[in-house]
Structure formats: C-alpha cells, structure tokens
Amino acid sequence: MRISLKWKFSAFIAALLLFVVIMMSFAVLKGISQYQREQTESAMAKQSEAASARIQQEYVTGARLDAVTFMKLQGRKLAVELGASSGGNRVLLYDGAGETVGDSLPMADAPDVGEALAYAIQNKIAYIVKGDIIDYLAPIAGPEGQLGVFHLQASLAAQHVFYRNVQRMFIAAGVGVLAVSLLFGFVYMNRQAKDIRRLNEAAERIRNGFYDRTPKLARRDELGDLSDGIAAMSEAIQTNIRSQKQFFNNISHELKTPLTSIRAYADLLDMYKDDPELLEEAREAIAQESGRLFELVENALRLSSLERYEFEQRPEKVELKELLEELCMRLKGKADRYGIAINKHLHSAEVWADKESLTHIFMNVLDNAIKYNVQGGSVTLTLKAGDSGLAETEVRDTGIGIPEELRARIFEPFYTANRDRARQSGGSGLGLALVKQLTEKQNGHIQVDSAEGKGTRFVIAFELYDRRKHLQV
C-alpha cells in the first residue's frame, strides 16, 4: 500500500510528541503521588505523636490507674477532645486488647481496620487507604509501655482531586499535542510533498522530451539542490540535442556541396564528351572534391566517435622530433605550391601518446598554417622539452590571422572564421575541433594567439615521457 510522505511524517511527529507528553505525565504524576504520600504520612505522624503525648500527659497527671482501666475511663473524653482538635477528623481510641474505648463520632459505623489494629497493638504504625479515606493507626506510648492505639480517620479527597486534575490536564495536553502536531506536520509536509511532486513532474516532462520548461524550486536545501540539478540536467540534454541537430545539419550541407559539384561535372562530361580541356578540368575538380569529401567523412566519423566512445588510444613512447620532421616532408609539396617556407627548430623530445592522434593533430595545425598563409609567407615550427615536464610545440605562421572575437570559436565543429577562404582550400571546419578533442584525450593542451593580418601561433603541449610513470607495454 502506498502511503504518502506527508501522512508518514505527520504520524511520526505526532507519535513522537505524544510519547514525550506521556513520559512527562508519568513522571510528574508519580512525583505528585509520592509527594502526597509523604505529606500525608508526616502530617498523620505529627498528629498521632501529639495525641500520644496528650494521652500520656493525662495518664501521668491523673490518679494512678492501670493502662486498661485508664483507657476505659478516659477513652471517650480523650477521643472527643482529640477529634475536635484535629480539625473535624474522626478519632478512635483502643485499649491494649484492641477494644474500642473512645470514638469522636460514636454514631457513625465502626470502621473495619482489623489487620491494621493487630499491627498497631504490637507497637507498630499501620494505615489503610480505601477510596478517599485514610485510616491511620499508631501506638500510644505510656511510661511503662503501650497504653493503647490511636486511630485517626481522615479524608484524602482534596489530594485526590488535585491528582486527578493534573492527570486530566495531561490527557488534554496529549490530545492537544496530537491534534496540533498532526495538523502542523500535515501542513508542513504537504508543502514539501508539493515540491517533490513538482520535481517528479519535471522529471516526467524530461522523459517526454520537454526540456525547456523545467521549473526551479526557490529553496535553499537538498530539494532546492535537486531541483537545480534537474534543471541543469535538462539544459545539458537540450544543448546536447541541439548541437547534435546542428552537427547533422552542417554535415548534410557540407556533404552536398562537393557532391553537387561532382555531379555537375559528370553531366557536363556527358554533354561534351570530346572536350579535352573540360576533361582535364573535371578530373581535377572531381579529384579535389572527392578528396574533400573523404576528409570530411573521416573527420566527422572520428569526431562523433570521439565524443561518444572512449576512443581507443594506444599510448606509446614517441620521439616528437622525428614525427614532426616526417610531417614537414609530407607537407613540403603543398608548401612549395603555396610559395611558403617551412622553418624548423626542433629539439629532441619524447612524449607518451597515441602516435596516430599526434600525427592527426600536427598534420591539421601545420596544414592550416600553410592554407591560411599568404604568398611568400612562412611557417616556423619549434619543439622544445620544457622544465615543467612538457614537450611544447609551437606552430607560428605569417598568414591572415584570426580576428580576436572569433578566436574562441575556431575549436567548435564546422566553424570557419573565413568561409570563402576555407571553402577555397577545401576546409570544412572540423579540423580544429578534432585537434582539440584529440589533444585533450592525451592529457595535452592547446592554445592559440593571433594578430589579424600578421599571423597565428598555436602552442600544443604534451607530457614528456617519464620512465617511472609510463611503463612501456
């Protein structure tokens, strides 16, 4: 059975408070009853001592009689006198044999105190409480031993009324606490439950694909944190979906452009089969466009798999100097074509990284340095092993530069700062996005600074190989 949190919580609070009230009332009532008993006992003892003293005084000052005769003769008078002085309580007197010798209320029924009387005759104090009445029996001391028994009958009604009043007060307090705590617990938890329901609804909306309407709870506690968390999660999912959509749109667009161009040449060739000039132009264009397509598809696949899966990285010890030398050789043809000189200042530096990723990273950055350069410009490549345990590679070009406001965006997929130039050179804007991802996957970092019209400088740093840290496998 599903029981709402608000019921559980209010029942718990009510039970807790009720328990406190019950424990408290037990303690207080027990204290009261003990106090009352002590008070009664001490008052009774005082009265019986006074009575005993009064009787003894009468016994020693009067004619010399034996105890039994004295009690028989004086009992009646003394009982009435003691009864009058004890504020209207009934006083009875017995002789040593347990015979009633005096009663301040002789017309009333004789109280039945058999057992207590037997006790008192043996010089002990005994009392019986029956309802609101206490029968207190104490021995009367005489000069030669016990004279008889003093019996005081008093009412405890006032004490009992006080006790019952306190008891009633506690019951009322218990009921009040129960009602109020249930009510407050319910009202309080109802508010909490409402917020929890709102969070639940938010989760439901996310499940149904509505990410933009996640309300935030204005509270500064765990529920507030949870609500912030849900809102942040919703936003992250939405951004992710948007960027996936955008990635998809961009890639469709980028795929269409070279394909349209290839198809146009195919159509033209179909019409002018024997035009050697057209044939040559088409061959060149098709080669260029298909190369671009190939690169685009490869980069896009790589990028999306990098984002989605923990791409398989096989780190090894790589001599970065050798790798960069080789890349320069591979790019020499292109650099020559663009009329660009490549200067190298390479020191030996071993890094621990995935070789294929390194190739891809530096190939892209060097290729850009040539592509976005100017006729007669240069690319300067520097490699040094720094003291900080990093191998720093600097790729500096004398090209067109990147406007400052666009610099932060060049690492986004499909972003091209200069669309015409990028298209002309076959760029699709995926290169640097991939470079950044690959660099970070190898625990490296990449920085860019640039002066528009003067050139750009990329610095890429990787951890140097450390024999103790990177075990060759």
Ligand code: ADP
């Ligand atoms: P692309 O395939 O367009 O070259 P990249 O992701 O490699 O894509 O680069 C993104 C954009 O950054 C480029 O379109 C270009 O505008 C700018 N860029 C990259 N490298 C350089 C550079 N060395 N000099 C000037 N601009 C550059």
